[in-house]
Amino acid sequence: xxxxxxxxxxxxxxxxxxxxxxxxxxxxxxxxxxxxxxxxxxxxxxxxxxxxxxxxxxxxxxxxxxxxxxxxxxxxxxxxxxxxxxxxxxxxxxxxxxxxxxxxxxxxxxxxxxxxxxxxxxxxxxxxxxxxxxxxxxxxxxxxxxxxxxxxxxxxxxxxxxxxxxxxxxxxxxxxxxxxxxxxxxxxxxxxxxxxxxxxxxxxxxxxxxxxxxxxxxxxxxxxxxxxxxxxxxxxxxxxxxxxxxxxxxxxxxxxxxxxxxxxxxxxxxxxxxxxxxxxxxxxxxxxxxxxxxxxxxxxxxxxxxxxxxxxxxxxxxxxxxxxxxxxxxxxxxxxxxxxxxxxxxxxxxxxxxxxxxxxxxxxxxxxxxxxxxxxxxxxxxxxxxxxxxxxxxxxxxxxxxxxxxxxxxxxxxxxxxxxxxxxxxxxxxxxxxxxxxxxxxxxxxxxxxxxxxxxxxxxxxxxxxxxxxxxxxxxxxxxxxxxxxxxxxxxxxxxxxxxxxxxxxxxxxxxxxxxxxxxxxxxxxxxxxxxxxxxxxxxxxxxxxxxxxxxxxxxxxxxxxxxxxxxxxxxxxxxxxxxxxxxxxxxxxxxxxxxxxxxxxxxxxxxxxxxxxxxxxxxxxxxxxxxxxxxxxxxxxxxxxxxxxxxxxxxxxxxxxxxxxxxxxxxxxxxxxxxxxxxxxxxxxxxxxxxxxxxxxxxxxxxxxxxxxxxxxxxxxxxxxxxxxxxxxxxxxxxxxxxxxxxxxxxxxxxxxxxxxxxxxxxxx
Numbered sequence: 001x002x003x004x005x006x007x008x009x010x011x012x013x014x015x016x017x018x019x020x021x022x023x024x025x026x027x028x029x030x031x032x033x034x035x036x037x038x039x040x041x042x043x044x045x046x047x048x049x050x051x052x053x054x055x056x057x058x059x060x061x062x063x064x065x066x067x068x069x070x071x072x073x074x075x076x077x078x079x080x081x082x083x084x085x086x087x088x089x090x091x092x093x094x095x096x097x098x099x100x101x102x103x104x105x106x107x108x109x110x111x112x113x114x115x116x117x118x119x120x121x122x123x124x125x126x127x128x129x130x131x132x133x134x135x136x137x138x139x140x141x142x143x144x145x146x147x148x149x150x151x152x153x154x155x156x157x158x159x160x161x162x163x164x165x166x167x168x169x170x171x172x173x174x175x176x177x178x179x180x181x182x183x184x185x186x187x188x189x190x191x192x193x194x195x196x197x198x199x200x201x202x203x204x205x206x207x208x209x210x211x212x213x214x215x216x217x218x219x220x221x222x223x224x225x226x227x228x229x230x231x232x233x234x235x236x237x238x239x240x241x242x243x244x245x246x247x248x249x250x251x252x253x254x255x256x257x258x259x260x261x262x263x264x265x266x267x268x269x270x271x272x273x274x275x276x277x278x279x280x281x282x283x284x285x286x287x288x289x290x291x292x293x294x295x296x297x298x299x300x301x302x303x304x305x306x307x308x309x310x311x312x313x314x315x316x317x318x319x320x321x322x323x324x325x326x327x328x329x330x331x332x333x334x335x336x337x338x339x340x341x342x343x344x345x346x347x348x349x350x351x352x353x354x355x356x357x358x359x360x361x362x363x364x365x366x367x368x369x370x371x372x373x374x375x376x377x378x379x380x381x382x383x384x385x386x387x388x389x390x391x392x393x394x395x396x397x398x399x400x401x402x403x404x405x406x407x408x409x410x411x412x413x414x415x416x417x418x419x420x421x422x423x424x425x426x427x428x429x430x431x432x433x434x435x436x437x438x439x440x441x442x443x444x445x446x447x448x449x450x451x452x453x454x455x456x457x458x459x460x461x462x463x464x465x466x467x468x469x470x471x472x473x474x475x476x477x478x479x480x481x482x483x484x485x486x487x488x489x490x491x492x493x494x495x496x497x498x499x500x501x502x503x504x505x506x507x508x509x510x511x512x513x514x515x516x517x518x519x520x521x522x523x524x525x526x527x528x529x530x531x532x533x534x535x536x537x538x539x540x541x542x543x544x545x546x547x548x549x550x551x552x553x554x555x556x557x558x559x560x561x562x563x564x565x566x567x568x569x570x571x572x573x574x575x576x577x578x579x580x581x582x583x584x585x586x587x588x589x590x591x592x593x594x595x596x597x598x599x600x601x602x603x604x605x606x607x608x609x610x611x612x613x614x615x616x617x618x619x620x621x622x623x624x625x626x627x628x629x630x631x632x633x634x635x636x637x638x639x640x641x642x643x644x645x646x647x648x649x650x651x652x653x654x655x656x657x658x659x660x661x662x663x664x665x666x667x668x669x670x671x672x673x674x675x676x677x678x679x680x681x682x683x684x685x686x687x688x689x690x691x692x693x694x695x696x697x698x699x700x701x702x703x704x705x706x707x708x709x710x711x712x713x714x715x716x717x718x719x720x721x722x723x724x725x726x727x728x729x730x731x732x733x734x735x736x737x738x739x740x741x742x743x744x745x746x747x748x749x750x751x752x753x754x755x756x757x758x759x760x761x762x763x764x765x766x
Contacts, residue, residue, distance in 0.1 A: 009648035010497055012490040013507075024243040026201040026216050027276050034203055034272035035064055037262055038125040040115035040132045041284070042107035045356035045676020046142070046150060049105055051135030054115055060131055062124030064269055067116040067261065069102040077264060078230050081255060083321035086162050086330050086352075094162030094326045094352065097153040101230075101257035107136060108152050108319035109358050110677055111284030116261045118273055141356040141676035145291070145316035152319060152354045159354045161317050164330040166410060167347040172299075175308030175345055179299035183382040187374045188745040189725075191291035191316065191670040192663070193283050193686055194363060196487075198246025200286060201276035202259050204266035212239045213263050216246070218253040219485050219525020220517045230260045231267070242515035248487035249660070250362030251287050253527050254323035283681045288670065289363025291316040292329050292370060296378040304386055306397050309343045309409070311374055313350045318359035325361045326352055332367025335459035338408040339375045340419045340614060341397040346409035356676040364660055365718040366528065368458040369725055376454040376726035380733065390730075391427065394455055395420055405707075412459060414612050415707045422640050422702045423455060426616035429700050430636035438620070438634075448623040449633075450735025453616065454726035460610035460715040461528025467521070468538035470499070470546060472587035472599040478505050480539065481513045483523020484531040489717060490649045491531060498536045498645055502543045503583045504570035529613070529715030532645060537709055538605030549598045550586045554579075557589070611706035611714040615639035617658070617723035619731040625739075628754025630666055630732060636698045637723065642706045642714035650716045651699045657720020658697055663689035665728040665746040687749070 017023055054066045072079040079101045085094035098104070103114045115132050119125035142149030147158040176182055202215035213227060220240040228235045245252065258275050266273045277285070292315035299308040315329040330350050338346055383390040398419040399406050407413045427433075435451050442449035469481040480499055484491060492512045500507035513519060524530065547567050555562035558574050566573045571580040581589065590598055620634035637654055644650050667687040671679045680686040705712025725746075732753075733744045741756050 008646065010493060010646055011648065012493045013496070014490065014492045025198055025246060026203065026214060026243060029214070029243055030203040030274040031205055031272040034274040035118050035120060035269065036122040036125045037265060037273055037275040038117045038122070038129045039113045039258060040117060040129045040134065042103065042110060042112040042114055042136065044107060044136055044138055045110050046139040046152070047107055047136035048139065049103060049107065049114070049134070050137050051133060052114065053133035056133070057117060057128040057131040060124065060128035062120035063117065063128045064120070064271070065118040065265055066128070067102070067265065069100055069104050072102065072264065075264070076232060078232070079260070080230070081257065082226070084324055084327065085321065086164055086326040089163045089165040095153070095156045096321050097155050099320045101260055109356050111281070111358060112319070113257050116265070118265045118269065141674065143355050143357055143672045143674065143676050145293070145314045145353040145355060147353070152356065156354055161321065161352040161354050162326055164350040165348065166330070166334050168345050169347040171345045172308040172310050172347040176297055176299045176310065179307055180302040181300040181304070181386060183298045183300070183378065183385050185296045185378040185381040186743065187294045187296060187377045189290045189292045189294070189370050189373055190664065190746055191360070192289045192363065192668050193670050193680070194249055194251035194286055194289060195283070195688060196247030196249060196251060199277040199279060199282045200252065200256065200258070202262050203272060203274035204263040205272035206266060206270060207239065210237050210239055211263055211267060212241065213259060214241045214243060215259055216252060217242050217485070218248045218487060218527055219523060220515055221523060221525070223255055223259060224517050226255050227260060227263055231264060240517045242485055245485070245487045248526065249364045250289070250366055250527060252487070253525070254287060254361055279683065280681045283686065284678055285358060287322050287361035288318065288358050289360060290370060290664070291360050294374045296374050298378050298382050300382070300386065304388060304393060304396055306341055306343050308345045309338065310347045311337065311349070315350060315352045316355050316357065316360060317352050318355060318357045320359040322359035322361040325359060328362060328367045329370060332461065333371045334410040335371070335412050336368050336457050337371045337375070337410050339372060340399060340417065340455055340457050342399045342403070343409050348410065357672050362527065364657060364721045365458065366461065368718065369661070369722045372454065372456045372458070372722050373725040376456070377729060380452070380726070380730045384737070390453055391423060394423065413609070414457070415609065416704050417612070417614060418640070418704045419455065419614065422614065422638055423616050425700065425702045426618060426636065426638040429638055429698060430618035432618070435620070442622050446625070448625055448735040448739070450621050450731045450733065452619045452727045452730025452732070452734055454723045454730065455614070455616045456719070456723040457612055457614035458529070458719055458722045459612055460530050460533060462530040463524035464534065464607040464610060465604055466524055466534040466538040467602065467604050468535065468542040469600065469602040470542050472584070474591065476509060476584065478510045479513050480510055481520050482535050483520055483525070484535050485515050485526045487526060489531065489653065494532055494646055494649060495535060495539065499539055499543070502540065502569060503546070505583050509584070529717040529719070530610070531717070533611060533709055533711070533713045533715055534605065534607065536645065536711060536713070537607055538603060540710060541603035541605040542601050545603045546583070546601045549601065550583065553590055553595060553598055554581070554586065607709055609708040611642060611708050613639065613641050613714040613716060613719045615719065615723060617727035619727040621728065621731040621735055623732070623735050623753060625757050628750040628752070628757060630748045630750070630753055632662060632666065632693065632728065633695055635695050637720070638700045638702050639716070639719060640702050640704050640714065641716045641719070642703050643712040644701060644703065645713065647701060653716045654699050654720040655697050657718060658724045659689055659694055661721040661724020662694060662728055665725055666748050667693060669747045669749060
C-alpha cells in the first residue's frame with residue numbers, strides 16, 4: 001500500500017445521482033413557495049439614466065416588490081460590490097470606481113442591472129419587468145481596450161484603470177539592445193463567454209430569525225461576509241449554502257448583484273425568493289474571460305539561449321472591476337510568465353482599460369493560460385525565425401534539474417522539475433517522428449496538416465491552508481467536513497477515497513460535507529487548482545490527530561504505553577495483544593465508553609508553498625483550404641502532476657481543460673459591435689465545442705513528486721487549458737506557414753481561416 005494514496009482509478013461515486021437525475025442544483029431545491037425574481041437590464045451599452053419609473057410595474061398582477069437603487073439606499077443597505085485594485089507602477093492603486101448592484105445615474109454595458117422585480121410567478125415577474133419605464137440618453141460606446149473614447153467613469157478620463165509593472169525593465173531593455181537575436185511576437189487572447197452547464201442562480205429564505213442564501217458558487221464564506229456588509233447584518237445571522245454546482249470555472253467565484261438583491265427581497269417580504277438566469281442573460285452578464293493583446297520580445301545570445309524576456313499587454317476589464325480582475329493579467333500572469341525556461345531577466349508591463357462590455361475576471365487558469373500562451377507562441381515563433389527545431393530550442397533553455405529549487409525572474413520559486421524528461425516522453429507518445437508521413441497523407445487528400453507543441457507550467461493559487469473535520473457518527477458512518485467546494489470535479493470521490501486510504505475506513509461509509517457556512521467555520525473555496533492538494537493535506541493532518549487520540553484511548557484500555565501502539569493505515573497493533581481494531585472499531589469502543597470527545601477530530605493543514613504542475617501538449621490539425629475548416633485530428637498530453645490520488649479523475653480534468661482550450665481556439669468567438677451590443681448572445685451565434693470537435697485525447701503521467709506537500713501532489717484542475725491554447729494555435733500556424741501566412745490569431749473559425757488563405761493567395765498574385 002502506498003502511504004499517501006493508493007492511486008487507483010476509482011470512478012466518481014457522485015455520478016450515479018447526477019446521471020439518474022438526482023442532483024441537487026439550485027433550481028431543483030428552491031422552496032416550492034418561493035417568489036420569482038427578474039432583473040430589469042439596460043438595453044444599451046452606455047448612457048445616462050434620465051428616467052426610471054417603476055410605478056406601473058409595482059401595480060402589475062402578482063407583483064410583490066420592485067426595487068431600485070434608491071429603495072436599497074432608503075432601506076439602509078450598502079448596495080455596492082467590493083473590488084480589489086492592483087498596486088500600480090507608480091506606487092499607487094488601480095482605479096476602483098463604485099460598483100452599485102443596481103445602476104446609479106449611468107449604464108455601462110448591455111445587461112447592466114437597473115431594477116429588480118419580484119412576483120408570484122416567473123411570467124408575472126417578466127410581464128412587470130416589461131412595464132418598467134427606463135429612459136436613457138445614449139453615450140458613445142467604448143469597446144476596445146485602449147485609451148480614449150467616452151469615459152465610463154470620471155475617475156478614469158482616458159478609460160485606463162491601471163498601469164502595472166513587474167521585473168527589471170532597465171536590465172531587460174539593455175539585454176534586448178545587446179542581443180545576438182531578437183524575436184517579437186504579437187499574441188491576441190480572444191474573449192470567451194464561460195457558459196457553465198448550469199446558469200447562475202440563487203434563492204433566499206428566512207430560517208427563524210436568520211437569513212439563508214443558497215447559491216451555485218465556488219465557496220460560501222466570501223458571500224457571507226459580503227451579505228453581512230451590504231445588508232448590515234451580523235455574520236451569525238446569515239447562513240450561506242451551496243448545493244451541487246453544474247460548473248464554475250472561476251466565473252462563479254465572484255459575487256454578483258443578484259445575490260444581495262434576492263436576499264434583501266426575502267427579508268423584506270418574509271417569503272422565499274428565487275432567481276435563475278436564462279442563457280442569454282448569463283451570456284450578457286456573467287464574468288467573461290481572457291480578452292488581452294500582448295507583444296512579447298525574446299532576446300537570445302549567439303547560442304540561442306534566452307537572455308531577456310519582455311511582455312507588454314493591454315487587457316479589457318469590461319465595464320466594472322470584477323472582484324479580483326485587476327490581478328488576473330498582472331500578478332497571476334507573472335507567476336508563470338517565464339515558464340520552464342532559465343530566463344535571467346524579465347519585465348511585464350500591463351495596462352488595463354474599462355470598456356462598455358461585460359466585466360472580465362478569472363476563467364479556468366486565471367492568468368496562467370494567458371502567460372503560457374504568450375510565451376509558447378513566442379518560443380514557436382523564435383524557433384522558426386532562428387531556424388531551430390522547436391523541441392531543441394526548448395531543451396536548450398529549460399531550467400536544468402540540478403538548479404532546483406529555482407527562483408524565476410519574476411520572483412516565483414519552483415520546487416522541482418524534470419522538463420526534458422517529460423518532453424522526451426511526449427516526443428515518443430505523440431509519435432512526432434511519424435508526423436512527416438501523416439502530413440504527406442493529408443496533402444494527398446488536399447488538406448493542410450500542422451503540428452504544434454506547448455510546454456506549460458502553472459502555479460497553484462489561493463489559500464495555502466485548509467481545515468478538515470472528521471466525525472464518527474452513531475450509525476457507523478463517518479462525515480468528512482471540507483472547506484472547498486465541488487463544481488463537478490469529483491471531490492466527493494477523491495476526498496472519501498483519500499481518507500479511506502489513510503485510515504482503512506471503507507469509502508462507502510464516508511460522507512463528504514461541503515458548502516454550508518453553519519457546518520464549516522471557514523474554508524478557501526475552490527479555485528486555482530488548490531482543492532485536492534490543500535484539502536487532502538488538511539485531511540492528512542486530521543488523520544494524524546485521530547491516530548494519536550485513538551492510540552491514547554487504546555493505551556488506557558489495554559494498559560500499555562501509547563507510543564508502543566502502531567497503526568498501519570488499516571489496523572492498530574497493540575504489543576502483547578491479539579486485538580487489532582480498525583478505526584471504526586475503535587470509534588465504537590470509544591462511544592461505548594462514553595468518550596464522545598475523541599469522535600470529532602479537527603485539524604488545519606498548513607502548506608508553506610504551493611506546487612507547480614507542468615507538462616507538454618502536442619496538437620495536430622488538418623485544414624481544408626477550400627472551406628477554411630480546421631479539424632483537430634490528434635492530441636497528446638504528458639503531464640507531471642506529481643503523485644496522483646486518482647488517475648481517472650485527473651485524466652478527466654485534463655480532458656475538460658483541453659476541451660475548453662480547444663473551444664477558445666477553434667470555435668468560440670465573443671463579438672461586440674461598435675455600439676457595445678453582444679452579437680453572440682445565444683448558442684445559435686456562439687459556438688461551444690461539440691464532441692465532434694475533439695479527437696481522443698491521449699493522457700500520460702510522468703510524475704516528479706512535489707516537495708511542497710507531504711503527498712508529493714500537484715494540482716490538475718486547470719492544466720489542460722493552460723497547455724491547449726498554444727498547442728492548437730502553434731499547430732494552425734504550422735499548417736499555414738507554407739502558404740505564406742506568418743501570423744495567426746484565434747479563434748480559427750472557418751471564415752477567419754478561409755480569409756487568411758484567400759488573403760495570402762491574393763497577396764502572392766499581386
